Amino acid sequence: MMNILFKIIARTNTTLLVYVILLSSELLMQFMTSKHQYISRKNEGDKIIVFEKGNLVFVFNFHWTNSYSDYRVGCSKAGKYKIVLDSDDPLFGGFNRLNHTAEYFASEGWYDDRPCSYLVYTPSRTGVVYAFADG
Known part of the structure; x- marks a missing residue:
């Protein structure tokens, strides 16, 4: 494929x-067949939108200059997440600021009305898709 x-x-x-x-x-x-959809964050100050669809978590940073490290993202499942697509990849004209071998571990604890959360690095002007990798 x-x-x-x-x-x-x-x-x-x-x-x-x-x-x-x-x-x-x-x-x-x-992922278009998934019935599970949830917008967990719309932060006008940070210019961040986070939403879930199925086992995917989408994180969009629309800020023109600010990148955020250790940005907490709410999600529905505890466990391991991995990057499956990001607009900062050189293939798409990006600056390759993300590590695609990194694993992100969501732990239980309510955040943005979601039962679990994990920390990510979100570079300015990017969109990143994380997939649930456990199970």
């Missing part, structure tokens, strides 16, 4: 690249 994705990206002009990336990530993750 990834080979097909890279062939599509290679043949696509840059104005359509973002749509190809969104479509391909949707196909790869197949």
Whole structure:
């Protein structure tokens, strides 16, 4: 599936690249069928939006200059999460500020009306998708 994705990206002009990336990530993750959806954070000051869909947690930092380390993100399940997609990847023209081998461990404890949470680094002007990796 990834080979097909890279062939599509290679043949696509840059104005359509973002749509190809969104479509391909949707196909790869197949999260659109999930009934579980929850927006846990909309912080106007930090310019952060966090939401869940199925076993995925999406973290968007729209701030033009501020990156945040140890930013707490609420989620529905305790356990291990891993980065599966991020807009800061050089493939998408990003600066490669995230470690894709890192594991994030959510522990129990209410945060943003969610039963669990974990800490992430969220660079400025990025979107990151974390997938539940336990089970």
